Amino acid sequence: MGQVMNPKTESNTFTKRIGQTTYVVRFHYSDDARETMQEKINRMLATEVRRQKV
Numbered sequence: 001m002g003q004v005m006n007p008k009t010e011s012n013t014f015t016k017r018i019g020q021t022t023y024v025v026r027f028h029y030s031d032d033a034r035e036t037m038q039e040k041i042n043r044m045l046a047t048e049v050r051r052q053k054v
Contacts, residue, residue, distance in 0.1 A: 012026055012027050012028060013025065013026045013027075
């Protein structure tokens with residue numbers, strides 16, 4: 001992993017090591033989104049809980 005990352009996208013990147021493999025994850029989001037990421041996660045969790053109850 002000797003690559004230099006782009007400083008513009010570096011803040012939207014994280015690494016995760018699973019076993020002997022290191023994953024570099026880059027993410028992006030819409031600037032004009034109608035909900036925050038936290039709101040989206042909460043909505044997705046609530047939907048999943050409702051599905052599990054059925």
